[in-house]
Amino acid sequence: MGETTLIRNARWWRTGERIDLAFSDGRVLAGLPPSPDRLLDAGGAVLSPGLVDVHVHLREPGQGHKETIETGTRAAAAGGFTAVACMPNTEPPLDRREWIEWVLTRARDAGSARVHPMGAVTVGQRGERLTEFLALRDAGAVALSDDGKPIASAAMMRRALEYARDAGLPIVCHEEDPTLSAGGQMNEGPTATRLGLRGIPGAAESTMVRRDVELAALSAGRLHLAHLSCLESLEALRDAKRRGLAVTGETCPHYWTLTDEAVGDYDTHARMNPPLRSARDREAVLQAIADGTIDCLATDHAPHAADEKDQPFDRAPFGIVGLETALALTLTFLVEPGHLSLARAIELWTEAPRRIFGLPEVSLAPGTPADLVLFDPGAEWTVEPGRFRSRGRNTPFGGWTLRGRILLTVCGGEVTFGGDGLEVASTGDGRDRAAVAPPVEHHA
Amino acid sequence: MSRESILDILDRAEHYRSAWKLGRRTSRELEDVEVGNAFFEDSTRTRISFELAERRLGARVVSFTSDGSSISKGETLLDTLQTVAAMGVALIVVRHGSAGSPGYLARHLDAGVINAGDGEHEHPTQGLLDLLTLRDAWRGRFEGRRIAIVGDIAHSRVARSAIFGLRTLGAEVTIAGPATLMPREGELSAAVAPTVEEALQGADAVMALRLQRERMDEASVPSTREYARVWGLNAERVELMTAEGVVLHPGPMNRGVEITSEVADGSRSVVLDQVENGVAVRCAVLARCAEALGRC
Numbered sequence: 149m150g151e152t153t154l155i156r157n158a159r160w161w162r163t164g165e166r167i168d169l170a171f172s173d174g175r176v177l178a179g180l181p182p183s184p185d186r187l188l189d190a191g192g193a194v195l196s197p198g199l200v201d202v203h204v205h206l207r208e209p210g211q212g213h214k215e216t217i218e219t220g221t222r223a224a225a226a227g228g229f230t231a232v233a234c235m236p237n238t239e240p241p242l243d244r245r246e247w248i249e250w251v252l253t254r255a256r257d258a259g260s261a262r263v264h265p266m267g268a269v270t271v272g273q274r275g276e277r278l279t280e281f282l283a284l285r286d287a288g289a290v291a292l293s294d295d296g297k298p299i300a301s302a303a304m305m306r307r308a309l310e311y312a313r314d315a316g317l318p319i320v321c322h323e324e325d326p327t328l329s330a331g332g333q334m335n336e337g338p339t340a341t342r343l344g345l346r347g348i349p350g351a352a353e354s355t356m357v358r359r360d361v362e363l364a365a366l367s368a369g370r371l372h373l374a375h376l377s378c379l380e381s382l383e384a385l386r387d388a389k390r391r392g393l394a395v396t397g398e399t400c401p402h403y404w405t406l407t408d409e410a411v412g413d414y415d416t417h418a419r420m421n422p423p424l425r426s427a428r429d430r431e432a433v434l435q436a437i438a439d440g441t442i443d444c445l446a447t448d449h450a451p452h453a454a455d456e457k458d459q460p461f462d463r464a465p466f467g468i469v470g471l472e473t474a475l476a477l478t479l480t481f482l483v484e485p486g487h488l489s490l491a492r493a494i495e496l497w498t499e500a501p502r503r504i505f506g507l508p509e510v511s512l513a514p515g516t517p518a519d520l521v522l523f524d525p526g527a528e529w530t531v532e533p534g535r536f537r538s539r540g541r542n543t544p545f546g547g548w549t550l551r552g553r554i555l556l557t558v559c560g561g562e563v564t565f566g567g568d569g570l571e572v573a574s575t576g577d578g579r580d581r582a583a584v585a586p587p588v589e590h591h592a
Numbered sequence: 593m594s595r596e597s598i599l600d601i602l603d604r605a606e607h608y609r610s611a612w613k614l615g616r617r618t619s620r621e622l623e624d625v626e627v628g629n630a631f632f633e634d635s636t637r638t639r640i641s642f643e644l645a646e647r648r649l650g651a652r653v654v655s656f657t658s659d660g661s662s663i664s665k666g667e668t669l670l671d672t673l674q675t676v677a678a679m680g681v682a683l684i685v686v687r688h689g690s691a692g693s694p695g696y697l698a699r700h701l702d703a704g705v706i707n708a709g710d711g712e713h714e715h716p717t718q719g720l721l722d723l724l725t726l727r728d729a730w731r732g733r734f735e736g737r738r739i740a741i742v743g744d745i746a747h748s749r750v751a752r753s754a755i756f757g758l759r760t761l762g763a764e765v766t767i768a769g770p771a772t773l774m775p776r777e778g779e780l781s782a783a784v785a786p787t788v789e790e791a792l793q794g795a796d797a798v799m800a801l802r803l804q805r806e807r808m809d810e811a812s813v814p815s816t817r818e819y820a821r822v823w824g825l826n827a828e829r830v831e832l833m834t835a836e837g838v839v840l841h842p843g844p845m846n847r848g849v850e851i852t853s854e855v856a857d858g859s860r861s862v863v864l865d866q867v868e869n870g871v872a873v874r875c876a877v878l879a880r881c882a883e884a885l886g887r888c
Binding site: 333337338341342343344345346413414459460461462463 | 696712746
């Protein structure tokens with residue numbers, strides 16, 4: 149047996165029970181070693197399976213000046229994530245198995261988290277011809293998406309949903325009617341009018357959600373709705389569920405924390421697509437998270453170089469980084485005000501997305517991979533973009549004081565983030581070992 | 593911009609205008625000051641108006657557009673203007689298609705920045721010349737006066753600046769136009785009238801906005817014919833205003849579309865006063881900015 153690590157005095161995420169957990173050789177141990185090589189005292193912090201973010205732009209290949217697989221997964225680890233699903237809108241787009249393989253190889257060599265690439269739905273993400281879904285799947289793609297671009301043709305979308313059934317993969321949709329959003333720079337509303345910026349109405353999203361829900365019904369395909377931002381889209385998702393369709397949806401931290409007023413005086417750090425919406429939409433997002441309409445959370449981590457964002461508003465690219473603030477924004481704005489229990493919030497960042505994307509389960513049961521995060525939900529910290537691991541510093545949350553600090557992230561038994569200050573000397577006589585047996589969860 | 597700043601600019605502009613009437617067409621407020629006119633969007637009247645104002649104040653003037661500049665070679669807006677500022681140009685007059693770009697440039701440049709129109713956001717010197725024109729027409733009183741602004745409010749920087757200035761000085765604003773070209777109720781601090789007739793009824797002034805060709809291409813308006821019939825200013829409609837009600841237009845005019853020639857050239861029209869006031873207001877703005885920079 150290799151080096152053993154024992155984490156003691158943690159609280160289990162689901163129940164709040166005291167838990168001690170040991171791992172070695174990348175896997176969780178059944179018992180607790182009397183003399184671990186490394187003993188970490190969690191000090192009552194919460195232990196959960198590693199988080200997963202199913203909407204991340206790692207920017208490689210082709211846009212390494214914005215982010216790389218190395219920096220992006222370091223940011224993931226700093227945010228408590230042990231796995232990310234990365235979007236295929238790279239240069240070139242991930243529309244061939246060779247590119248999927250390249251990403252996976254690069255992630256194995258330089259990654260601090262497990263990387264699950266998504267393949268493009270159409271060649272070049274041009275919306276004209278389907279990619280080889282089965283080849284992409286066999287190479288390791290976990291879903292298909294033309295994220296960043298809507299699939300404008302309903303016929304193409306129908307075929308994609310049908311053909312994806314054979315591959316057993318969900319189609320992940322960035323819902324936007326390009327004719328309704330044309331020229332749009334931010335949410336349509338009073339702030340856009342004041343600033344003289346063209347608006348993107350919520351209907352640009354919700355009309356496409358409605359269309360694709362109907363196409364999911366027609367094709368019996370699996371549809372996952374990315375980064376939902378407005379009330380009408382959430383109602384459409386609710387309706388789809390009522391009809392028993394295989395439709396799921398995600399939303400992102402910025403949609404439950406901010407409104408379009410955050411654009412203020414042309415702040416490009418509040419510029420993303422879909423855009424920040426009205427207070428009414430923000431309320432609807434909170435409601436949909438609380439009532440279970442939203443199936444999982446994701447960040448839409450979209451790093452850009454500083455000089456790309458430092459431009460007149462309509463010239464700057466859409467997108468903000470999210471990996472390093474996601475959990476704290478969840479704890480501070482969903483759990484603390486009582487919209488969600490801690491257990492449900494963590495479920496939305498762990499089990500729920502893993503289920504939708506068919507990712508390997510992470511239960512922390514004995515013998516399973518040691519992919520875990522330890523966090524102090526009450527610890528305050530101030531967001532300092534300059535200290536991000538991500539190459540992107542484009543966040544609207546700079547200077548915000550949030551609660552919820554990641555203490556340790558472990559992926560495959562390797563510490564990928566933190567751990568400083570947790571280590572205590574092992575007495576070696578077993579007195580520092582667990583007072584309580586680890587709860588072994590039996591997952592359905 | 594505060595009420596005090598607006599009134600200061602209007603007073604200075606009046607001073608220039610009076611001096612010109614006495615034949616003193618030049619002064620030296622901007623002597624030895626280099627001013628750059630950076631127009632990244634087509635403009636004839638605003639650019640000429642600024643250039644005249646600069647020369648009348650004794651400035652040394654360099655003008656460039658995106659075509660003849662390194663912007664067309666791929667250089668960014670900021671790099672281009674940083675270069676200009678580094679050469680010692682103290683004041684840069686900018687027209688650019690991006691809303692908010694003057695504020696962005698002001699934060700980055702070691703030079704004063706004057707907004708000559710930013711996208712669909714604001715056109716402050718146009719707003720100021722409208723205010724000066726109305727102050728004359730309204731004999732100095734804005735409170736209790738009402739102006740109707742008719743046309744493409746949603747995409748108009750002229751309308752935004754006019755509404756802001758008029759509200760700041762205490763006048764009421766009614767806006768009217770096709771539903772496709774109007775902001776939502778309450779988004780700008782102006783009342784919305786359902787018809788041009790209702791907007792004009794009892795108004796003390798009306799401003800017709802230029803109808804851009806693009807509005808037909810993007811299906812906001814079916815035709816200039818229909819627009820002229822429903823929203824155009826004609827002799828009959830302008831008579832709905834008070835006896836002293838005046839007609840403004842920021843130019844260039846589409847005669848026969850948003851305004852008939854009869855109205856444009858009629859006794860109520862103050863369109864040419866606007867043009868003259870434009871130079872005066874720009875002199876005032878340039879002089880104020882130069883003062884703020886400590887250049888004179």
